[in-house]
Amino acid sequence: MRAAPNPARRIREDIEGRIHSGEWKPGTRIPIEQELAARYGCARATVSKALGELVAAGLVERRRKAGSFVAHPPVHSAVMTVPDLAELIAARGETYRWEARAIVRRKNAGEADTLQIDGIHFAADEPFALERRTIELAEVPAAAEANFAVEAPGTWLLAHIPWTSARHVVRAVAATRTEAKALATGSGAACLQLERDTWRGDRPVTHVRQLFRGDRFDLVAEFQAGMPRREGD
Amino acid sequence: MRAAPNPARRIREDIEGRIHSGEWKPGTRIPIEQELAARYGCARATVSKALGELVAAGLVERRRKAGSFVAHPPVHSAVMTVPDLAELIAARGETYRWEARAIVRRKNAGEADTLQIDGIHFAADEPFALERRTIELAEVPAAAEANFAVEAPGTWLLAHIPWTSARHVVRAVAATRTEAKALATGSGAACLQLERDTWRGDRPVTHVRQLFRGDRFDLVAEFQAGMPRREGD
DNA sequence: TGCGTCATTATGTCTAGACATAATATGAGG
DNA sequence: CCTCATATTATGTCTAGACATAATGACGCA
Structure with a gap:
């Protein structure tokens, strides 16, 4: 049985949701990739890909060893x-x-x-x-x-x-x-x-x-x- | 010996270069991922990642089965x-x-x-x-x-x-x-x-x-x- | 106390292989 | 000649595991 049709997307949207709803405020530390992988039942690479997309979107910042964090107020650009x-x-x-x-x-x-x-x-x-x-x-x-x-x-x-x-x-x-x-x-x-x-x-x-x-x-x-x-x- | 420190980046920059130099014009078909993988000596996933970034950049279009192509005039957006x-x-x-x-x-x-x-x-x-x-x-x-x-x-x-x-x-x-x-x-x-x-x-x-x-x-x-x-x- | 070193840790990147999916090309039948 | 079903193909996505790398924090030494 496949876990879900689109884990990467699900993860991305879940995290996006938490950020936009205000549940995770700017600066909040996002759980480490291992834990997210376990939680969503997928490989770490998949979590990493989802986080990478969130970085590209400006919603998340990642620092080696430190972890991933909710980015500070989205730059107001269009x-x-x-x-x-x-x-x-x-x-x-x-x-x-x-x-x-x-x-x-x-x-x-x-x-x-x-x-x-x-x-x-x-x-x-x-x-x-x-x-x-x-x-x-x-x-x-x-x-x-x-x-x-x-x-x-x-x-x-x-x-x-x-x-x-x-x-x-x-x-x-x-x-x-x-x-x-x-x-x-x-x-x-x-x-x-x-x-x-x-x-x-x-x-x-x-x-x-x-x-x-x-x-x-x-x-x-x-x-x-x-x-x-x-x-x- | 590692093939190269940063294959994905090398691939991306190589293709970018060919597009910008005009060697590959809009509409040109890019070799299939298998072949690129062989040419650059890396896994297909790595090629795919590089191409994915070029898509995000608007330089490349990909269609299932059809292949990857140099994108038509980059959308003029800013x-x-x-x-x-x-x-x-x-x-x-x-x-x-x-x-x-x-x-x-x-x-x-x-x-x-x-x-x-x-x-x-x-x-x-x-x-x-x-x-x-x-x-x-x-x-x-x-x-x-x-x-x-x-x-x-x-x-x-x-x-x-x-x-x-x-x-x-x-x-x-x-x-x-x-x-x-x-x-x-x-x-x-x-x-x-x-x-x-x-x-x-x-x-x-x-x-x-x-x-x-x-x-x-x-x-x-x-x-x-x-x-x-x-x-x- | 203060500083440099080193182990630890979490991200960054890659591989080889698998299966899914969509679009094209092919061929059979009308 | 046209149409529809089918096979093929190239991308799309995922996994499990490996190694690289940078930054932190802890430890030991001066």
């Missing part, structure tokens, strides 16, 4: 998804269109060439976001061949270029007169500005600045204390 | 830290102050009581953020005893109340005349609005709306493709 605009707009049921305004290849003396692209993302034929993007041609030579007049650079890059780290800065700004005109809104309108720098290793790949009309766009971030879960878990 | 304002301002080297404007206990017929708190966060005696918070007293009875005229509710809640999930919505809005006055800025100024709903299980704990002057506050989010690593790994 996973923000920065979607590909084409997909996001399609998901809303509106037709997406990209319109390039200017594509400039900049030859920097001594430095690497860059490609700078200005354009507008449309949703249902209304301007949705302004974008200015800089691509480092040294890191992304293939970009010189891509036709950004037709395909949005974000979509193209996502499909072609691997990156390893990114930094986002979100800020509220007032639209300048030019920006307001391009976004079909009033001068000084509140806009959400999203800046993103992307690197591969320690070398910059691309920089984007996207400007959204504040009344047309929200950024949503979710956080599950416990697990950065992937679907149906 | 970890956004939503700091406690008192800490954030202290970290800037400015003095923090909370000023409550109105504390209202709302008795809702048939529903649970709520506590609504309006106030302002100050940094260096300048208004930094407006806040309106609603606390569900059914979930947080202790809140009735707390003195929110003195202590900021966010700080108090973080220290006292466990939560399990949160949802954030970030938006750019124009300040109303009242809001602008409270923030010492002009009417219609672009502000970053952060709304946060927090739950314990499926029951709401608190709702906050914070309004920041756009020229005084950024939200920064970082993302490391590869691993939501914790220290020195």
Whole structure:
């Protein structure tokens, strides 16, 4: 007879429950793995795996010899998804269109060439976001061949270029007169500005600045204390 | 002789490297676990563990029977830290102050009581953020005893109340005349609005709306493709 | 008392093998 | 040619045992 279909999961959820219910407060020592193994009737490796997942979730801390402890107040962080605009707009049921305004290849003396692209993302034929993007041609030579007049650079890059780290800065700004005109809104309108720098290793790949009309766009971030879960878990 | 001090890690880093270098492009099939085990001279469980970590990192997808594949464009998501304002301002080297404007206990017929708190966060005696918070007293009875005229509710809640999930919505809005006055800025100024709903299980704990002057506050989010690593790994 | 050493302990990692499970590929029958 | 049942296959999970490693705490010596 199998003890249970999913011991590791059962252990994880049990401990999660005790932490969330407040039964085990931050700093509380969790029984040693041997004991948990005995209690749940499984191997120590299974307990260890469950605890490992709880560590990854930020709920538990482990120290050799000392033991496992309930982690101190979960860091208040959230996973923000920065979607590909084409997909996001399609998901809303509106037709997406990209319109390039200017594509400039900049030859920097001594430095690497860059490609700078200005354009507008449309949703249902209304301007949705302004974008200015800089691509480092040294890191992304293939970009010189891509036709950004037709395909949005974000979509193209996502499909072609691997990156390893990114930094986002979100800020509220007032639209300048030019920006307001391009976004079909009033001068000084509140806009959400999203800046993103992307690197591969320690070398910059691309920089984007996207400007959204504040009344047309929200950024949503979710956080599950416990697990950065992937679907149906 | 031991094969190597850290096979799992070696495997993970090797595969990571191949993906980031572009040698294995998105969609590429990764050799089956048996073969990797043979190649690296270790047990299949070890390979499986390494692949599991790469899945958690979003670099790899695994499908039963089909095999393991290099994941398609890493989901463009980022970890956004939503700091406690008192800490954030202290970290800037400015003095923090909370000023409550109105504390209202709302008795809702048939529903649970709520506590609504309006106030302002100050940094260096300048208004930094407006806040309106609603606390569900059914979930947080202790809140009735707390003195929110003195202590900021966010700080108090973080220290006292466990939560399990949160949802954030970030938006750019124009300040109303009242809001602008409270923030010492002009009417219609672009502000970053952060709304946060927090739950314990499926029951709401608190709702906050914070309004920041756009020229005084950024939200920064970082993302490391590869691993939501914790220290020195 | 104070300090360095060493045994102990709990986690960290790995192995070899087993069985479960889901999805694909194959083949039989219509 | 299409459809459904079946065999195959690669991942998913678990076990029992082994050894590594780091940190603690106890012991003994100065």
